[in-house]
Amino acid sequence: MLMLDFLRRQDNTNPEVTWLLHALGESYQTPTKEHVLQAFRAEIYERGQHLDANNSLRWNEIAYGFALARGCSQPVAQEIMVDWYDYCRASDTA
Structure with missing residues (x-):
């Protein structure tokens, strides 16, 4: 859960972060x-x-x-x- 919170707050222009969140069924949250x-x-x-x-x-x-x-x-x-x-x-x- 902490890792997801961390990833959600990362730069949404970073394709690796976006891909990882998408793979986990999550999305970037401003x-x-x-x-x-x-x-x-x-x-x-x-x-x-x-x-x-x-x-x-x-x-x-x-x-x-x-x-x-x-x-x-x-x-x-x-x-x-x-x-x-x-x-x-x-x-x-x-």
Whole structure:
């Protein structure tokens, strides 16, 4: 099951991944913005990182790269970056 989840989130232009998923009766699934934000947030907390407005620009760049690595398009990755910035600002003022 974990392998299928991993394969589903890989580059859908890779013919080997597409073929393997098809052979397994599965298909490529583009990750949703919410799923990527959740995964990014979980990874940051798992590593014990501190979020604040002072380093939010750095985190935005990391969130953007994280989204691209998870198979998001550039426009969606940019939305994730903006959403992450808003999240950092809100958590810093809370």
